Structure formats: structure tokens, C-alpha cells
Amino acid sequence: MTASLLAGDPTSIALSLWVTLHGVVTLELAGAFDAPTAEAAFRSAMHATVRGWATPTVFRDLRRTELVL
Numbered sequence: 001m002t003a004s005l006l007a008g009d010p011t012s013i014a015l016s017l018w019v020t021l022h023g024v025v026t027l028e029l030a031g032a033f034d035a036p037t038a039e040a041a042f043r044s045a046m047h048a049t050v051r052g053w054a055t056p057t058v059f060r061d062l063r064r065t066e067l068v069l
Contacts, residue, residue: 006053013053020049 006013024045028038051062 004055005058006050007055008053016049016053017046020045 021042024033024038024042027033027041033041047062051059054062
């Protein structure tokens with residue numbers, strides 16, 4: 001059996017990931033971001049969203065991993 005990396009209702013996890021991605025992409029398409037800013041926003045927003053759903057062990061590992069923007 002494989003241990004889960006994320007804890008929570010799968011539908012809620014998927015919805016929060018989709019909403020985060022949709023928001024960043026919508027802002028980029030609207031011209032609110034240039035390409036480098038959009039990339040940085042995507043990385044930080046998705047990292048924070050995944051970290052929010054991570055199991056305690058994975059969360060500790062993500063906290064130790066420096067997010068490179």
C-alpha cells in the first residue's frame with residue numbers, strides 16, 4: 001500500500017488546486033502578469049496550496065525545501 005502525500009477529501013483537494021491554477025492563468029491572460037511574474041506566481045501559489053493539503057511528514061519536507069522563484 002502506498003502512503004498518501006495529501007490529507008483530505010480528494011474532491012476538495014482537486015477543487016482547491018484547480019481554483020488556484022485558474023486564478024493565476026486568468027490573471028496572466030488578462031495581462032496582469034508578464035511571463036516571469038506569472039511563473040513565479042504559479043510556483044508560489046501551487047506550492048502553498050499543496051503544502052496546505054500535505055500530510056504532516058510531507059509538510060515538514062516541503063517546509064525544509066526552499067522554494068526557488
